[in-house]
Amino acid sequence: MAMTNLSLSIIIPSYKSPHLSTVINSLRGIGALEIIVVDSSPEKPDVVDEDVTLVWLQRRTPAGAARNIGAARAKGEYLIFVDSDVVFTERSRSAVIEAVRRKTQSVICGHYIADRENDPFFPLLQNLILDYRMTRKPSSDSDDWWASSHFLMLRNFFEEVGGFNNSIETYEDVEFFSRCRNLGIKFEITHDFEAVHYKNYDFKGFLADYYHKAFNSFQVRRRYPHVFKGSSAKLGPAIVLTWLAGALVPFWAVLSAVVPASLTPAIAGILLLLLACPVALWPVMLKGLPPPGNCAPWRCGRFSACP
Incomplete structure (x- = not known):
């Protein structure tokens, strides 16, 4: 060492x-x-x-x-x-x-x-x-x-x-x-x-x-509300819509088997729309490299001054 x-x-x-x-x-x-x-x-x-x-x-x-x-x-x-x-x-x-x-x-x-x-x-x-x-x-x-x-x-x-x-x-x-x-x-x-x-x-x-992380986040925030008072778990639209679309996939599979056939296209359309939103957003969100410099662009101000 x-x-x-x-x-x-x-x-x-x-x-x-x-x-x-x-x-x-x-x-x-x-x-x-x-x-x-x-x-x-x-x-x-x-x-x-x-x-x-x-x-x-x-x-x-x-x-x-x-x-x-x-x-x-x-x-x-x-x-x-x-x-x-x-x-x-x-x-x-x-x-x-x-x-x-x-x-x-x-x-x-x-x-x-x-x-x-x-x-x-x-x-x-x-x-x-x-x-x-x-x-x-x-x-x-x-x-x-x-x-x-x-x-x-x-x-x-x-x-x-x-x-x-x-x-x-x-x-x-x-x-x-x-x-x-x-x-x-x-x-x-x-x-x-x-x-x-x-x-x-x-x-x-x-x-x-x-x-697992999403489930635990709800459990912890409900158990310790005083700790998280005034805070938010903002994720951005791409992550939220991806989670929502992924969560609905198994429900769509069940519903398509039990609901009238006339409603199946509508359910499938809603699911495809939710899936399409993250697909369009992810490339925009993930492309490129982190901004130049030694710190994140939003670090200046609330948290501390950039060097």
């Missing part, structure tokens, strides 16, 4: 990750004080590096709870949380070093790199969606969506917020960042803080992931 003597603790929640060693190796150049892996796999992972602290929980633990366990053991002034399928680049390592050295008071969130030439279709689509939502979708005062795949913050801020909610399995990042927002903590999304996402999706896994 590079000897830059940063007061920084890296925390990796993990469960049966085949990429754990790759993730750890991508973080060594930062020169952090420590790397803490909190793993809840059935079998103990093969992490033998003397500069890596392994906390093996032996039973499945939600990512938020695993991050809390790692943070409780951390010694650094800053904490950086990295998912076990997120690999840093040279640019992201430099971005972390620069943020810690300038004593940032903001939560620094990263984004994924989308490899349009080499990524399979569904992983590419997922990465483009996340990139759009975090760096290119126009923001308003009610947009409060951030991703916990890799982010950096002061440890005392993390403790002030109270860490992640241990009882939430999915959508825990949005709930956590909403509490940060409620305390007035500022956010930055820096384009240099990039990472490669190793999670692979097929069509079934892609749909299941979104249905």
Whole structure:
């Protein structure tokens, strides 16, 4: 590990990750004080590096709870949380070093790199969606969506917020960042803080992931309305219409079998219209690269000043 003597603790929640060693190796150049892996796999992972602290929980633990366990053991002034399928680049390592050295008071969130030439279709689509939502979708005062795949913050801020909610399995990042927002903590999304996402999706896994997240978002917002007061989960028309069209596909299949045949064309027409809207919107939404410069265009103003 590079000897830059940063007061920084890296925390990796993990469960049966085949990429754990790759993730750890991508973080060594930062020169952090420590790397803490909190793993809840059935079998103990093969992490033998003397500069890596392994906390093996032996039973499945939600990512938020695993991050809390790692943070409780951390010694650094800053904490950086990295998912076990997120690999840093040279640019992201430099971005972390620069943020810690300038004593940032903001939560620094990263984004994924989308490899349009080499990524399979569904992983590419997922990465483009996340990139759009975090760096290119126009923001308003009610947009409060951030991703916990890799982010950096002061440890005392993390403790002030109270860490992640241990009882939430999915959508825990949005709930956590909403509490940060409620305390007035500022956010930055820096384009240099990039990472490669190793999670692979097929069509079934892609749909299941979104249905699962959508269901949990409603559950969490209903359970903790005070946390989300004044915030909104604005997704943009392409994402909303895509979800709506996808949700209606199985209902159309059932209705076409039970309703009178005279109504089937009307139902099919509505479904096709909903499907056609996202098809027209996605190319417009996803084309092109993130805007030039080191920060998202809407970062100036509400959250913090651009460098």
